[in-house]
Amino acid sequence: MDKLPTIRRLPTYLHLVRELMQEGSEFVSSSHLGGIMGVDAILVRKDLEITGISGTPRLGYRTGELKRAIEDFLGWSDSWDAFLVGVGNLGSALLGYQGLDNYGINVVAAFDSNPDKVGRSVRGIPIYGLERLPGLVADRKVRLAILTIPPQHAQEVTDLLVRNGITGIWNFTTAHLEVPPGIITHKEDIFSGLAVLSAKMARTVAALPKEGSHES
Incomplete structure (x- = not known):
């Protein structure tokens, strides 16, 4: 995807615009956004064009309109209900992170194979055994899953998810997932970011x- x-x-951009709105700013310029992000204002304008929004000469973009345009383009105007599979350290951290709600993801249930975790809850989100997943997918009409399990189990669980109607998987494991056509996966590679840093x-x-040493 180009x-x-x-x-x-x-x-x-959305995070910055939300902050500006909280501060009471009605407009924001591409140069202001670019200065904060360390990119050229021309790139900012080109980026925002994809949302269909246009700015006002000498004033910039209305913050409220820009917020809505970005949210609509990303599909974040409405929340996606999601299941999280794997309540280890990373999974627990994601369950405890309230910021997901701001980005269109509403985790409604979690699953784990560890009986010591089943029956508990994190931030009010219940944890079930994997055997409950098929029935709950059907009941809750959930289509998105977040995968935070050991990589050796990732494909097996992915097959279970797909077989029961999950069509989108946010993959936090190191495993490469094999899925049929029409299933969307995104691999969140934390170590790629670490490599850049x-x-x-x-x-x-x-x-x-x-x-x-002494420089002359």
Whole structure:
């Protein structure tokens, strides 16, 4: 998808616009957004064009309209009910993160194979055994799942999800998932982000003067 870099930047624009609205700002310029994000104003305008919004000369974008345009484009105007599978450290952290609600995801139930976790709840979200998943998918009409299980079990659980009507999977495991046509998956690769950060830090440190050296 050639618009993928733009789509990846839209949540940051949305976060900034929401903050500006809380501060009472009615308008925001592309140069202001670009300055905060460290990108050129021209790129900001091109990014926002994808949402169908247009700015006002010398004033910029109305913050309320820009917020709605980004949310509508991303499908975040309405929340998606979701199931989370795997209540380990990462899964528990996601269940405890209230910010998901701001980005169109409403986790309504979690699942785990550990009997010590089944029957408990995190932030009011109940945890069930995996055997309950088929019935609850049908009852709640859920179509989105968040996968935070050990990678060796990822494909087996994915097959279970797809077989019971899940059509979108947010994959936080390191496994590559095989799914039939029409099923949407997105792999959230945390370590790719870490690699970028580490590489930038390594280059920055390498450019620093060596201890004890003297520049002329």
